[in-house]
Amino acid sequence: MAQGQNDHSNASMVEARKLYDLAGLTSIVTGSSRGIGAGIALELARRGANVVVNYTSPKSQEAAESIVSTIEGCGSGARAIAIQANIVTAAGQNKVVEAALELSENTSINILVHNAGNGDDCFLPDVTEDFYEMQTDLNVKAPIFLTQKVIPHMPRGGRIVLVSSCSARMGVAQQTVYAASKASNESFSRVWATELGQSKGITVNCVNPGPVATDGYFSSTQEFLDDLKPLIDSTPAEARVGEVRDVAPVVGFLASEESRWVTGSTISACGGLLFF
Numbered sequence: 001m002a003q004g005q006n007d008h009s010n011a012s013m014v015e016a017r018k019l020y021d022l023a024g025l026t027s028i029v030t031g032s033s034r035g036i037g038a039g040i041a042l043e044l045a046r047r048g049a050n051v052v053v054n055y056t057s058p059k060s061q062e063a064a065e066s067i068v069s070t071i072e073g074c075g076s077g078a079r080a081i082a083i084q085a086n087i088v089t090a091a092g093q094n095k096v097v098e099a100a101l102e103l104s105e106n107t108s109i110n111i112l113v114h115n116a117g118n119g120d121d122c123f124l125p126d127v128t129e130d131f132y133e134m135q136t137d138l139n140v141k142a143p144i145f146l147t148q149k150v151i152p153h154m155p156r157g158g159r160i161v162l163v164s165s166c167s168a169r170m171g172v173a174q175q176t177v178y179a180a181s182k183a184s185n186e187s188f189s190r191v192w193a194t195e196l197g198q199s200k201g202i203t204v205n206c207v208n209p210g211p212v213a214t215d216g217y218f219s220s221t222q223e224f225l226d227d228l229k230p231l232i233d234s235t236p237a238e239a240r241v242g243e244v245r246d247v248a249p250v251v252g253f254l255a256s257e258e259s260r261w262v263t264g265s266t267i268s269a270c271g272g273l274l275f276f
C-alpha cells in the first residue's frame with residue numbers, strides 16, 4: 001500500500017473513534033430496568049445514544065427511572081425515557097417504538113437491542129404448554145414482531161443486537177425451552193443479516209453471555225446453581241461468574257459504526273466458558 005493511502009486510513013480511524021460515537025442516535029433496549037439490559041442502556045448512553053429504557057413490572061418503575069437519571073447525568077448529552085411495556089404484546093411493542101420516535105430528533109431508531117428474556121429452569125417432564133408459551137413468547141416471538149415494527153424507522157447504518165446465551169449450545173439440564181429459544185436468536189441474526197444487509201444497510205448480531213450475576217441468574221434453583229459451579233470454576237478467563245460490565249461493552253461495539261463489517265455473527269461473551 002502506498003504511504004499516502006496508509007496515512008489516510010489512519011486518519012479515518014482516529015476520526016471514527018470519537019468519544020461519543022453514538023451521539024445523535026436513538027436506541028431501544030428491551031428489559032433495561034436492571035441486570036444486563038441496564039448495563040447495555042448505560043453503555044449506549046455513555047457513548048452518546050438516546051435510550052428507551054424498557055421494563056414490564058410496575059415494581060421496576062423506580063429502578064428504570066434511576067437508570068434514566070444516571071443516563072441523563074452521565075455527561076454525554078444522551079436523553080432517556082423509562083417505558084413500562086410488555087414487549088410480548090403488539091401494544092407493548094408499539095409503545096416502545098412510539099417512545100423511541102419521540103425521543104429521536106429525526107424520528108429514526110438506529111439501534112435495537114433485544115435483551116429482555118426469561119431463563120426459568122424446567123426439567124423436560126415438567127414443561128407445560130403455559131411454560132413453553134411464556135418463555136417462547138418473550139425469547140422468540142417478541143424479537144420477531146418488535147423488529148418488524150422498528151425496521152420501517154431504521155435508517156442505513158442501523159444496528160440490531162440480540163442477547164442470546166451460551167445455553168443455546170451447551171445442553172445444560174432444565175433448559176429445554178430456554179436453550180431452544182436462545183438458539184433461535186442466533187438464527188435470527190443470520191437470517192436478518194441476509195435480509196436486512198445489502199437492501200437496508202443494517203447489521204444484526206448476537207451476543208451470548210455465560211452466567212452473569214443478575215437477579216435473573218440468582219433466581220435459578222440452588223440445584224441449578226450447584227450444577228454450574230464446576231463449570232464456572234473452569235472458566236478460562238477467570239474462575240468467576242460474569243458481570244454486567246463484562247458483557248455491555250461488547251454490545252456497545254456491535255452498536256457502533258466500527259462494527260460495520262460484522263453481521264450475522266454470534267459473539268461468545270462468557271470468559272471462554274464456551275469457544276465459538
Ligand SMILES: NC(=O)c1ccc[n+]([C@@H]2O[C@H](COP(=O)([O-])OP(=O)(O)OC[C@H]3O[C@@H](n4cnc5c(N)ncnc54)[C@H](OP(=O)(O)O)[C@@H]3O)[C@@H](O)[C@H]2O)c1
Nearest residue numbers: 031033035036055056057060086087117165211212214216
Ligand atoms: N444472567 C445470566 O446469567 C444470563 C446469561 C446468559 C444470557 N442471559 C440473557 O440476558 C438477558 C438479560 O438477562 P438478566 O439476567 O439481566 O435478566 P433479569 O435480571 O431477569 O432482568 C430482566 C429484564 O427484562 C425485563 N422484562 C422481562 N419480561 C419482560 C417483558 N415481557 N417485557 C419487557 N421487559 C421484560 C425485566 O423487567 P422488570 O424489571 O419489569 O421485570 C428486566 O428489566 C436475557 O435475555 C437472558 O436470557 C442472561
